[in-house]
Amino acid sequence: MADEDEDISRLRTAASADEGDLSDETQDFRFFDKLTAYDSKDLTLPKRGDKDFEPHATSLQLSNLEASRQAMHGVLSWQRIHTPKKHLLGLYDPGHNMASVERAKGENFQTIGQTKGITTWLLPEEALFLIEKGSLDCRWPVTKPTEDEDSTSKPQEGTPMSLQGAYAAFIGFEGGVGGKLTLEMYTVYASLKRTGYVVFRTGSWDDNRPGLQPSEHTALEHTSTNSSPQRSSFFVEIWRRLGRHDTEDLSKRLQCGPMVKLGLYRSYTDIYRLLEIIHTHDHKAPPMFTLEPDSLNPFRVTFDVYKPAGKFKKTARGEPDYRVAVINARETSVPTAAQLNDLLATTPYNAFKSDGNLYAKLRHGSRNVILAIVDNGIPSYIRIADVAFSEEKLYERVGRAPRGKGRSRGRGRGRGRGR
Amino acid sequence: MASFEVALGNNPGQPSTKSPGTKEIATALQVKPTNPRPRKPNYAAIHSRSLPLEVHPLPAFIPHNPLSYLRIAITLLSHALFPPTSHPIIHKGFFSAESQSIHVTDPRSVRALWEQGFWGKGSLSRSEPRWLDQEKRSRGIVAVQTSEEATRLRREERRQFKLERAKKERETIEQQLREEGKLEAVEELEQVLMNGAATIPSNGTLGASNDTTNGATQIEDLEYLQLTPEEAFFLSYGLGTLQIHKNGYSLPSPYLFRLYCAYATFPISENAELYLHKFYQNELRSNGTHTSSGICPIAPDNPFLLKYAVYHHFRSLGWIVRPGIKFAIDYLLYLRGPVFSHAEYAIMIIPSYSHPYWSVSPERKAECKRREHRDWWWLHRLNRVQNQVLKTLVLVYVEVPPPWDEDCRGRGFEVDVGDVLKRYTVREFIVRRWIPNRNRD
Numbered sequence: 001m002a003d004e005d006e007d008i009s010r011l012r013t014a015a016s017a018d019e020g021d022l023s024d025e026t027q028d029f030r031f032f033d034k035l036t037a038y039d040s041k042d043l044t045l046p047k048r049g050d051k052d053f054e055p056h057a058t059s060l061q062l063s064n065l066e067a068s069r070q071a072m073h074g075v076l077s078w079q080r081i082h083t084p085k086k087h088l089l090g091l092y093d094p095g096h097n098m099a100s101v102e103r104a105k106g107e108n109f110q111t112i113g114q115t116k117g118i119t120t121w122l123l124p125e126e127a128l129f130l131i132e133k134g135s136l137d138c139r140w141p142v143t144k145p146t147e148d149e150d151s152t153s154k155p156q157e158g159t160p161m162s163l164q165g166a167y168a169a170f171i172g173f174e175g176g177v178g179g180k181l182t183l184e185m186y187t188v189y190a191s192l193k194r195t196g197y198v199v200f201r202t203g204s205w206d207d208n209r210p211g212l213q214p215s216e217h218t219a220l221e222h223t224s225t226n227s228s229p230q231r232s233s234f235f236v237e238i239w240r241r242l243g244r245h246d247t248e249d250l251s252k253r254l255q256c257g258p259m260v261k262l263g264l265y266r267s268y269t270d271i272y273r274l275l276e277i278i279h280t281h282d283h284k285a286p287p288m289f290t291l292e293p294d295s296l297n298p299f300r301v302t303f304d305v306y307k308p309a310g311k312f313k314k315t316a317r318g319e320p321d322y323r324v325a326v327i328n329a330r331e332t333s334v335p336t337a338a339q340l341n342d343l344l345a346t347t348p349y350n351a352f353k354s355d356g357n358l359y360a361k362l363r364h365g366s367r368n369v370i371l372a373i374v375d376n377g378i379p380s381y382i383r384i385a386d387v388a389f390s391e392e393k394l395y396e397r398v399g400r401a402p403r404g405k406g407r408s409r410g411r412g413r414g415r416g417r418g419r
Numbered sequence: 420m421a422s423f424e425v426a427l428g429n430n431p432g433q434p435s436t437k438s439p440g441t442k443e444i445a446t447a448l449q450v451k452p453t454n455p456r457p458r459k460p461n462y463a464a465i466h467s468r469s470l471p472l473e474v475h476p477l478p479a480f481i482p483h484n485p486l487s488y489l490r491i492a493i494t495l496l497s498h499a500l501f502p503p504t505s506h507p508i509i510h511k512g513f514f515s516a517e518s519q520s521i522h523v524t525d526p527r528s529v530r531a532l533w534e535q536g537f538w539g540k541g542s543l544s545r546s547e548p549r550w551l552d553q554e555k556r557s558r559g560i561v562a563v564q565t566s567e568e569a570t571r572l573r574r575e576e577r578r579q580f581k582l583e584r585a586k587k588e589r590e591t592i593e594q595q596l597r598e599e600g601k602l603e604a605v606e607e608l609e610q611v612l613m614n615g616a617a618t619i620p621s622n623g624t625l626g627a628s629n630d631t632t633n634g635a636t637q638i639e640d641l642e643y644l645q646l647t648p649e650e651a652f653f654l655s656y657g658l659g660t661l662q663i664h665k666n667g668y669s670l671p672s673p674y675l676f677r678l679y680c681a682y683a684t685f686p687i688s689e690n691a692e693l694y695l696h697k698f699y700q701n702e703l704r705s706n707g708t709h710t711s712s713g714i715c716p717i718a719p720d721n722p723f724l725l726k727y728a729v730y731h732h733f734r735s736l737g738w739i740v741r742p743g744i745k746f747a748i749d750y751l752l753y754l755r756g757p758v759f760s761h762a763e764y765a766i767m768i769i770p771s772y773s774h775p776y777w778s779v780s781p782e783r784k785a786e787c788k789r790r791e792h793r794d795w796w797w798l799h800r801l802n803r804v805q806n807q808v809l810k811t812l813v814l815v816y817v818e819v820p821p822p823w824d825e826d827c828r829g830r831g832f833e834v835d836v837g838d839v840l841k842r843y844t845v846r847e848f849i850v851r852r853w854i855p856n857r858n859r860d
Contacts, residue, residue: 056596058601192855251837253837254835257659257836257837258656258658258659258660258672259658259837260505260657263504263505264498264502264503264504265474265505268472275658278728278841278845279843280732280844281845309860329794334794336772337769337771337818338773340816359763362849363851365848373799381852381854382798382802383852385851386848387849388847389733389813390732395469395736396737
C-alpha cells in the first residue's frame with residue numbers, strides 16, 4: 001500500500017500543479033492514528049495532509065516519513081472483530097444465489113436488502129459487500145441433517161463462509177435471481193457504496209432489455225407550442241417573401257450551390273436559415289431502439305445510484321440521481337451510435353431546468369447515463385449526455401452571448417491556454 | 420516539488436509580476452512604459468459580421484414615431500430602385516494539391532475572410548494572418564503587439580514565476596537544515612538544486628532584433644490565407660462568396676466536391692487533380708455528353724464528406740468552427756470567435772453504420788465494425804487531453820448512408836450536392852469525466 005502510494009505521488013509531481021480530483025490525491029497516513037486510537041471518543045476521518053515528495057536531507061522530513069509508516073502499520077495491525085452485540089448471521093441460499101438474514105437491523109439495512117416478513121434477502125453484491133466490510137457472518141447452508149443427528153453439534157449454523165468462498169459463490173453465477181453478477185459490477189458497486197452512495201440494481205438483469213423511457217416533457221412541449229408560434233411564423237413568412245424577390249428553384253440551388261444566392265437579405269438569421277441542410281437526430285421525438293433485443297448487450301443500465309443526502313426509504317426509492325452502466329473495458333469498445341441510442345433510450349428524458357446559460361444547458365443534455373468502465377478492477381466513470389446542438393440556434397441568441405474572454409472561467413490558468 | 424505550497428503561505432497561484440526580470444522585459448517590449456497593456460482593438464466592431472456577406476436591415480420600426488415610417492419607406496424604396504447586393508466581393512482562391520488546402524492571396528480577401536467569420540489561417544502565422552504586422556514590429560516600424568508576442572511574454576513570465584517558486588522552496592529547505600545544524604549539507608544541496616531548474620535566466624530570448632533599421636523600407640507581404648477544403652467548400656457551395664480558380668475560370672461546386680473527396684482519402688492517387696481536370700475539360704468541350712469514365716465513385720464514408728457534414732452542421736447553427744488538430748480532435752467550436760472567448764467544445768467525429776445496408780452480409784458487418792471500432796483507452800486519452808485544455812469533448816456520430824455514387828461513370832461530374840448532404844445525419848453526445856467524490860454533495 002505504501003509503495004503504491006509512493007508511485008502515485010511521483011506521478012503527481014510530473015503532472016504539474018493541476019486541479020486534480022480529490023480521488024487522485026494522497027493521504028497522510030499519520031492521520032490514521034486518530035482512527036485506530038483505542039480511547040477513541042472523538043473518531044474523525046483522516047484529513048488530507050501536506051504533499052512532500054522530493055527527498056532532501058532534513059531530519060524533519062525523515063521523521064514525518066517514519067511517523068507515516070508507523071501509522072500505516074498501526075492501521076494494518078489493528079484487529080477487526082465481530083462484536084457480539086452487532087453480530088449478524090446470514091445464510092447462503094445456493095438456489096437463488098442470495099443470502100438471507102433473520103431479523104436484520106442496523107444502519108446497513110436502511111439501504112440494503114429486501115425484507116419479507118422477518119427475513120431480509122440480500123442480493124449477491126449486497127451480501128458480498130457486507131461480508132467484505134466485516135458486518136456479516138455468512139454461513140454455508142447446512143446439508144439436511146440425516147439420521148445421525150448427534151454427529152453435528154449445531155445443526156442450525158453451517159460453516160462460516162470465507163471471503164474467498166464468498167467471492168467464488170456470489171460472482172458469476174448464472175442461475176441466480178435477477179441475472180449474474182460480474183466482478184466488474186461488484187467492483188463498481190463496492191466502490192460507490194464505499195464513497196457513500198446508495199446503490200441498487202436497476203430492474204432485473206436477465207431480461208432482454210429494459211423498456212423505453214418516453215417523456216411527458218416532449219408531449220407537453222408539442223401541445224403548448226402548437227398555437228402561438230404558428231401565427232408568428234406566418235408573419236415571418238410574409239416578411240421573408242417581401243424581402244426576397246427571386247423565388248428560385250430550391251433544388252437547383254442545392255444541387256450546384258451556392259445555397260445563398262446573390263440578393264437582398266435583411267438579417268444574418270435569414271442566411272443561416274437557408275444554410276440548414278444537415279439532418280440531426282430529433283430529440284423531441286419518442287425514442288426508438290435500433291438494435292435487436294439481446295440480453296447479452298453489454299450496454300445496459302446496471303445500477304440506480306442515489307446521493308446519500310436526506311432521508312432514504314428503500315421501499316419508496318424514487319428516481320435515482322444517477323444511472324450507472326458497468327462496462328468491461330477489455331471486452332467492449334466505445335459504443336456505436338446505435339448502442340448509445342439504445343442505452344439512452346432506457347434512461348428518462350431529463351431536460352435542463354433553468355434557462356439562460358448556454359454552456360450549462362448543453363452540457364446537461366436531454367438524457368444522460370454514467371458509464372463505469374472497468375479495466376481489471378479499476379473503474380473509470382464517464383458521463384455521456386445526449387445533446388441537441390441543433391435546438392440551440394446560436395444565430396438567434398445574439399446579444400445573450402457571454403461577454404469578454406476569460407470571464408466565465410478563472411484567469412489564473414493563463415490567457416493563452418488552449419485557444 | 421510541491422511542498423512549497425504549504426511552505427510559502429502566500430498565494431502561489433498568481434505569477435509574481437514584481438520580479439525584476441519580468442519588469443525589464445515588459446518595459447523593453449512596450450513603447451509607453453506608463454501604459455503597461457495596450458488597449459485591445461474593438462473586436463466587437465471589427466468582427467461585427469459573422470459571415471462574409473452583407474445584410475441590409477431595415478431601420479427600427481417605432482410605432483409612435485412617424486419619422487420611423489418615413490425612414491423605412493425611404494429604405495425600402497431605395498432598395499427597390501438600387502438593389503444592394505449581399506455579395507459585395509467574390510473572393511478568389513486556388514487549390515493547392517501539394518498542401519491540400521485552398522490559398523487566398525489577395526490581402527483584401529484575406530482580411531475580409533478572417534474578420535467576417537474567422538475563416539482559414541495565415542500561412543506564416545498561428546491563426547490570424549499577422550505576419551506583416553509582426554515583421555513591421557520587429558523592424559520597429561509600427562508598435563502593435565501580436566498575439567504571438569503576447570504568448571512569448573507570458574511564457575517568460577511563467578518561467579520567471581516558476582524560478583521564484585523554486586527559489587522560495589529551496590530557501591525553506593535551507594532554513595530547516597540550518598535549524599537542524601546540518602550546515603555542511605547546504606552547499607551540496609545548493610549544487611544539486613542549482614544545476615536543475617534554478618539557473619538565472621538570460622534575457623536573450625526576447626526582443627531579439629532590437630536593431631531599428633529605418634522604417635521606410637517597404638515589406639512585401641509574403642503571407643497568404645490557407646483554407647481547409649471544408650472551409651473552402653462551405654464558402655463556395657454554401658455562401659457563394661468564394662470562387663476556386665484554375666487557368667482563369669472558376670470551378671463549379673460538383674467538380675470541387677469530387678476534388679476534395681479525392682484528396683481526402685489516403686493514399687491519394689497520383690495526379691488525382693490532373694485526371695479530374697482532364698475529364699472536366701473533356702466534358703466542357705463535349706458539352707454535356709458524359710464521356711468521363713475514369714472517375715472513382717465517392718465512398719459514402721469519405722472523410723471529407725463526414726467532416727464536411729459536421730462542419731456545415733455547426734456553421735449553419737452559427738458556431739465558429741475551426742480545425743482542432745492541436746487538441747487531437749477534428750474541430751473546435753467557438754461561440755463568437757477566437758478573439759472573444761476560448762473554444763468550449765471539442766468535436767470528434769465517429770462514423771456510424773447503423774443503416775441496414777451495412778449489416779447485410781457478415782463480411783460487410785465485420786468491415787463496418789472495424790471502421791467504427793474505438794477502444795476505451797482512445798476515449799480516455801482524448802477526454803483527458805480535453806480536460807487539460809478546459810474543453811468539453813463532444814462525440815459526433817455521423818450516420819453513413821448506403822453508397823450513392825455507384826453510377827457516377829454514367830453521369831459524369833454531376834453530383835447533386837444538396838441531395839447527398841441530406842443523406843447524412845449527425846448526432847452529438849457530450850462526454851465528461853464523472854468523479855464520484857465530487858458529485859455526492
